[in-house]
Every structure is written in structure tokens, then in C-alpha cells.
Amino acid sequence: MSSLSTWQYDTPIKRPLLTAPFIFFSSLAVIGVLLSAKRLIGGLAFTGMNDDFAWGVWKTFNVMTLTALGSSALAMGIVVWLFDQQQLHSVMRTALVSSILFYATGMFALGFDVGRPWNFYNILFIWRWNPHSALLEVAVCMTAYAAIFLLYENLPAFIPAKWFARIKPVYPFMVAAAFVLPAMHQSSLGTLMVIGGPKVHALWQTQMLPFFYLMQAIVCGFASLIVILMVSCLAWRRPIDVPVLSAIAKYMSWVSLAFIVLRYVDLGIRGAIGLSFEATRYSAFFYAENLLLLVPAIILLNERLRRTPRVIFVTSILTALGGLLYRFSPTTFAFRAGGNSMYFPTVTELLMCLGYISLAIALFIYAATRYAILPDQLSPDDSLGDRAGRSLTADETSALHHQLKKD
């Protein structure tokens, strides 16, 4: 199988770091961090949050929604390891690095969102844990995942192989935990909204929320990895391995379709399906989310279209948007359904939200330029590739391009 893949080896992008995109995103990140520091001095009154909408974008978007995009390590890990698709192994590092950055910046956001962050030390005292709390599950599980298991999995890209060799024997056990923990907290993020009961509109409120949140983490994980890989390859002029992307897109469309079927089954069983035919903004959000997931999934069933890079790119973006909309709606658009209260983030709040995202992007650019994160194309017979795994020069790459086109 491995011969199908032309992306065989991860290599650094040996380009100057200080390019326009890096400067743009790191400036936004600096603004976000400075505003965060300022927030620590005062309270949260400058935000759009209120007692009715007690959770704002930092929690509902940066954490509850964006960690779905940061689930590519989980989604790809399951495919590569458990379903033994070794030909996709070359994209694992990209998945791992992007995941840890989404998680780390999400948790960074959480640190400024909570009112009394200094009391986080309670997490160390197991006897203070409330076992009934879904939020406790999220707090403990996410911290353990990001700080231990995901970090461990990321090490091979950043430290010498000699150093990693010492802690390599535990690899399978660490990776196994890196499957179970995100499955736990990604579903618990859904559980969070169940306790709200009718505060969440009936098109979304269901005991299945944890399961659906997990499914969307998988879908968004695939989608974000495809988008990140394609944008990186376009920006840095790396060769694109269509069969690999097409395989990921196939998994994405399957899970997406399964999600939509189960979503309608759930609505049918709960008898809530009629609500979608009423002309309300809730049904509009519901159909927007449905179509954003359904149309790409159906397009990707067609094998020819699934092998067209442009189609893969557009469908992945649409799927990611649909998944994000599904995960964001119960917390905000469909929250306090029918009530008079509303929430809209303030400019400062949004700048901080964007700052955390930009921080992740800037760090990704840094990592990709300095470390072997992005998959590269080495010729099947190694005649064009460097045996030491050195990245190809621009000339070499274009020669490779040329050669492959001829083939």
C-alpha cells in the first residue's frame, strides 16, 4: 500500500520565518496576549457576556468549537493506527502539531475566561473532584491529554531521535491514552449543554449531544487536516499528494453522512423534526449546518470528484464550517431559545479570540519552517530524494514536479 503514497517523509520548510503571513498572525497574537494580560488586572465586564449568556466566545468558540478542528490527531490516529492505514502515516505529524496548537491556545483562552483562574490548583486534589460534573471531566481530561499524551506524541518531531529512544517503549500505551482521553472530553463537551435542558433549542438538545460532539470532532479533524495540508502546500509550494488527501476526504464524507443519518433518527425519535419546518432562525441554522455537511459528503462519494484537489479543498472547508456551526449552535445561536437576552462579543473580546487563533497559526508557521512537520514528496525510487531526509530545494522540487507530470 505504501507505494500509493508519494508523501513519504516529513521535512522542514527551509524558508525565512519573517514573511508577511507570519508577521500578520504574530502581531494579532501579540495584541491578543497583551489584551489578556490587561484582562487579568480587571474583571470581565468589558466582554459581551452577561448572566444569561455566561459563556462567551473564548469558551464556546476557542474551546468547545475549535478543539474539534484540533481533533485531527484523534481522527487520523484512529485511521492510521487502529485501522492500520500506514500509507497515511506521513501526515500524522501535521495532525499532531496542529492539534496540540488548537488545544494549547484553547486552554490558554480558558485561563483568561474563568473568573478565578488561581483556584485551578484544586485540580490537583482528587478528593475535591465532583464526579458528576461533565465540566470536571473536560477540565481533567483535556489538561492531561494536552500536557502529557499529545505532547509526548509530538516529541519525535522536535527532539533528537536518540533522546526519544529512551521513552519510546511506552509509545503504544501513550498513544492508546491519546485516543481514549480525547474521545472522553470531546464527548463531554457535548454533555456540558445537556444539563441546560430546554435552554438549548429542541433541534439541538438531546441526550445524544456527547456522541454527536465526538462525531463532529472526527469530521472536523479530517477536514481541518486536509485544509491545513493544502494551504501549507500551496503557500510553500510543496507537492500535493492527491491520493492521501482523497483517502482522508473519503473517511470525512462517511462519518459526515453517518452523522446526518443519526441526527435525523434522533430528531425523529424525539419527535422534534417538525421544528425544522417552522420558519424560525433556528431552522435556518439547522438547515445551514445540514447542507454544509451533506452537500460536500455527497460530492465526495463520487470518485472522480474526490480525486480533484480543488473539490477536496472546497468540500473540506464547507464540511469544517458545518461541523463548527453544529458545535457552536447549542452554546450560542440555539441557547436561550425564544428568550429576550442576547450575546454579542465586544471588539476586545473578539480581538482576544482571534489572538489565540493567530497564536496557533504563527506557532504552526514557526514549527513548519524549522522542524520536520509537513510531508514531502520523495521519488518512489529515491533517485530525486535526499537519502538523509533533507528537504528538497526549490529547484529540486520543481524538477520533481516536472518528472511526476511526465509520469
Add this chain to the structure above:
Amino acid sequence: MTLSRRDLLKTAVVCAAAAGTANAAAEAAAPADALGLLYDATVCIGCKACVAACTHANNLQPETALSGGIWQMPTDLSAQTKNIIKVYKSADGREASFVKRQCMQCVDPACVSGCPFGALQKTKFGIVSWEGNQCIGCRYCEISCPFDVPRFEWAKFNPRIVKCELCRHRLADGLQPACTEVCPTGAVTFGTRQQLLAEAHERIRKNPGKYYQDRVYGELDLGGTQVLYLSHVSFSKIGLPEAGDESRAHYGSKVHEVVYKGMAIPAIVYAGVAFLMRRRFKAHEEEARHEEAKSGRPAQL
């Protein structure tokens, strides 16, 4: 907090028992010593003496913005107002009622169920109490409370969760809650939940047709509350949700309690995945060695 081995053991036992009997625990009955309030909307004259007394007894800053700084005029529960009198008036003006709103001291509180580090606990007399040292300020209590009671000090550097705690500091001094102490008409009375329930049913029995549905709100609603209501207008009109008898804590943790019961399911899944991973990893290492020998490149993990 100093922690003895005994405490730790006790916690472990409690945790295990909680995990094991989660569903039973979620449908808990009111504690034997449960105290509460009985508010009778037909008796209330809307004088708001209870609002002022509450503010004073709980050392809160009165909300005076609406009156131009002259007298207390809160519009809703807030970080400065734990207790409020609101008014309902029908569109044609024929039907009207006052209503007193404060924490309902639920029998099975959603806020306590959701609170990650147990800052909100059901303590002595069944009072839902807030302990600042264990609160991270996550505001999940505000998301989960079906009565929208807990409030957050948005403007403070060290924000607290503000809600009625049944004047537990006054109870400790042998006093009754400030609101019941000052109520001139007896619209709100204080007692054990059992006494108050008996009293409420007695009033319903003596005054047939006077009370809405001849029903005590909070006896069963949302798993039962320690603050009970009698009203001549429908409960939903005075802002009390008609949302069935299941507590939100129970509804919200049904799946959670099964999946995490004794951590058995996660442990089994982990064991299965770890077993499979070990096999896959061995095969992967084998292939990597092979590739390394063939290509001369160090294999990547």
C-alpha cells in the same frame, strides 16, 4: 484544608459509592433537616421590605441606578441583589401578582451537579452554599440552573458567585433569614421543608379554588425545591418554569453517569486500544527497520 488519611478514605468511599449508585443518588430526596421558605403570592403586598433586608443582611451594595441614586430599584437578580420582588400583570390588567425570586435551594441542584471542584455544595439544612476557595469562576452554574439564579460579579477582579444562601450566617447565630423576619404580612415564611409543605397543603385545603391547580410549586417540580410557592395565577406567568418533575441534574448526567460508572467503560476501552496499539506499533517498527535498511533514511515516528 488539612487532609487526614481518614478524610481521604472517606472521600474515596464516597466517590466510589457515588459512582456506583449514581442514578439513585441523582434522584435524591430532600435531606431530613431541610429548611426552606414558603412564599404565598396571594398574601404578598409587594412592599419589598424583604429586598432591602436581604441587601442589608448580606452586606450587598443596593442597586440605585434607576432611581437616580435615591432608593433601591433592582430590575432582576444580580451580583448585588440576591432577592427580588417582581410583578406580573396580564395584558388586560385584570390579573396581577407579585412574585419573590431567590435561590430555590433545589433538592437535587443542577449547579451542584455541574460544579467541577465542588464550590457549590448542598450543606447543612440542605442549603446550596458557595465556597470561594474551590470556585474557578467558570460560571457553569449559570448555564445549568433552571431558575437562572446564580449571578457573577462581572466587574470584579476577584469575582464571586452571588446567590441566596438562605442567610446561613444568620441561621448560625440562631436568627431566621432576613426576608422572613421583616415580611409584614407573612407572605414569606421560614421553617423546615416538611412543616412548610404541611402548611401549604393546609392553606389549599382551607381555601378551595383559591390556589392555582391546588398545587404547591416546588413539592415535585424539577426534582423538588426547598423554597415552595403558592399562587393564584399560573406558575409560568410568575416566571417559575413548568418543566416536569425530573431534576435537571438527573437529566443532564444520565449518559455521563453510565459511561463513567466506576470508570469501567473507559478502562475497558483503554485496555482494548492499548492491546491493539501494541501489535500495530510492533508491526510499524518492523516495517520502519526494513525501510531504513532499504533507503538509508532514519525512519520517522
